[in-house]
Amino acid sequence: MSRQLRYCPRCARELVFAPRAEGWMRQVCPDTACGFVHWDNPVPVVAALVEYEGYVVLARNKLWPPKMFGLITGFLEREDPDPASGVLREVEEELGLSGDIGGFIGHYPFERMNQLIVAYHVRAAGRIHLGEELAEYKCIDPRSLRPWDGATGRAVHDWLVARGITPPAPEARLHDLPHYAGIDAGLATAGQPSIEQFQLVAAAGFDTVINLAAADSPGALPDEATVTRSLGLHYRHLPVDFAAPRDADFDRFCELMREESGRRVLVHCAANKRASVFVYLWRRLLRGDADADAQAALERVWQPDGTWAQFIARQFERADRRSADVAGP
Ligand SMILES: [Zn+2]
Numbered sequence: 172m173s174r175q176l177r178y179c180p181r182c183a184r185e186l187v188f189a190p191r192a193e194g195w196m197r198q199v200c201p202d203t204a205c206g207f208v209h210w211d212n213p214v215p216v217v218a219a220l221v222e223y224e225g226y227v228v229l230a231r232n233k234l235w236p237p238k239m240f241g242l243i244t245g246f247l248e249r250e251d252p253d254p255a256s257g258v259l260r261e262v263e264e265e266l267g268l269s270g271d272i273g274g275f276i277g278h279y280p281f282e283r284m285n286q287l288i289v290a291y292h293v294r295a296a297g298r299i300h301l302g303e304e305l306a307e308y309k310c311i312d313p314r315s316l317r318p319w320d321g322a323t324g325r326a327v328h329d330w331l332v333a334r335g336i337t338p339p340a341p342e343a344r345l346h347d348l349p350h351y352a353g354i355d356a357g358l359a360t361a362g363q364p365s366i367e368q369f370q371l372v373a374a375a376g377f378d379t380v381i382n383l384a385a386a387d388s389p390g391a392l393p394d395e396a397t398v399t400r401s402l403g404l405h406y407r408h409l410p411v412d413f414a415a416p417r418d419a420d421f422d423r424f425c426e427l428m429r430e431e432s433g434r435r436v437l438v439h440c441a442a443n444k445r446a447s448v449f450v451y452l453w454r455r456l457l458r459g460d461a462d463a464d465a466q467a468a469l470e471r472v473w474q475p476d477g478t479w480a481q482f483i484a485r486q487f488e489r490a491d492r493r494s495a496d497v498a499g500p
Pocket of ligand 1 (some may be wrong): 179180181182183184200201202205206207
């Protein structure tokens, strides 16, 4: 999050954007005599991968959604003699543990927050007592630790690799998603992912999540929009009534797919029934994929019947009518 200023802190004029000689855009004071430049330098943040009684401690900040856990992090303070001291101070404040540095893991840019993450392995002992910023913590066996997308996740990955543990690639773990069906490199369908599985979706390089489930579908997350956006995913919600899918739903889905073209898209609903049918129809009618391929992908998930068989037939009829209209008499 780039911290934009509105007014010049020296002379109170409204700042403007201007290119610098380095080629960067920066906010500058329009008064050249004042000459203020808002450099917006990255802020150093220390992160601790805390090893405690053989486990790695992950914690959830009170501001995060349920089930989202990360490393212990905090701003480097002016009083910290060095980053290593700063990270030990954070571990003490947030977990109530005294620790020592097991090693420097690396530094990782966190572009979205304009931070530089300085990550350490910290060996800690004592009795865990959560500080005021944390809601809960969990202890994970390093062999079960799965790196997530983002700066601190890369630190976890690098620490595991240095210890000789090769975490499975996120792509290989997408099959953990309920009723997962990969279509191609840019498209997949699934049932309702959990919060941890959305982390996997982001780590596997997806850009967009299209959710066709209703807000009260079985297993629906109360805050899927927040969860996906916090992972940097583009979130589109198109609730489709499973008992009564409408032509307008499919039309809207095609619009969304057009808007998201060029991005890697996961389409999901509750059990991948709605998602697999919509993607099947979109492949046949919009993308022109071969029927055998599209049909096989659909049948791996289910064999639509009743309302859904009728829905599919109706979309083909509508497409036929549209092409007849275009062709004319
Ligand atoms: Zn100024």
